[in-house]
Amino acid sequence: MLTNMYFVRHAHSTYTPDEFGRPLSTNGLADAERISKILENENIDIIISSPYKRAIQTVEGVAKFIGKEIIIEDGFKERTLSVKPIEDFNLAITKVWEEPTFSWEGGESNIIAQKRGIKAILKVLETYEGKNVTVGTHGNIMVLIMNYFDEKYGFNFWKDLDMPDIYKLTFDNKNLKEVNRIWNRI
Template sequence: MTNLYFVRHAHSTYTPDEIGRPLSALGLADAEIITQMLINENINRVISSPYKRAIQTVQGVAEFFGKEIEIVHDFKERTLSDKPLEDFNSAIAKVWADESYSWEGGESNILAQARGVKATMNVLEKYADENIVIGTHGNLMVLIMKHFDKQFGFRFWQELAMPDIYKLTFDKIKLVEVNRVWH
């Protein structure tokens, strides 16, 4: 069995710099809790989105297990639009209601999901039978989960915590079980 621990990043301090946005003080404290929650999980690898907030969220886990963080660009958050949208909530609801819709310069759910699933399949094939932490983002994480189990969708995304951790257990590339680790 392969266990993927998808870690939605902790709270960040807003800056327009999407890639370099750091964790807030609360986010840094939560990242320490994440490390404590995963120290008994025998982690073999730590992978992350290239975004600073995702890296910072899983950095303690990597340090505890003596692992380098492998950056996988396809675990970055979905691009909603290439310019600021007036109402984020209605903008995100629209792309979830119509999976092929995308805002100008943004990714549809279909495109973002395909990118995330491809990255996930690569991890499953490359690191079979390992325990892998993946630092990522809420929207992309749920799109990946939805590919394997249709029960995960917009409402599930709305109820995620920040941070959050879901352990997906696979037999080869077949999802067998999903467990929430964060509480």
């Protein structure tokens, strides 16, 4: 029985130091509406999201369309890069991808973040087998999850993602069978 997971990388947000409460920008809200229109044609059964406001806002239109509440799953929140402000984000993110066991102070290594994400996706695959599931999430954790199933999804793939972006992952039981990008910025 095939399960389709629609990973939705959140739309553009307005920067605030509050990671959990950071809202979508005006452009992000417009993109969230486009995402809703795209996913209306996918027969979505379940909506799950990271607890971060920007991820929830990106998929809440889909939840309204299907008339279901969004299930919050901490495993899909963005990886913690560091507890301290990062001066050079590009250097910091490159280092954790180059050395999967490395973590900045108080942050998660790729290995640790990936384990958290995989635990969440395996739970979803068991609970909602045969369903079409939308997951509101973040770029780094999404790619770390995809990387677990296929190593071609790595740092360069992450760098090329759009914000937002949508990838449909089709699973047979817990085996990834196919990945299709369904976001098309027009």
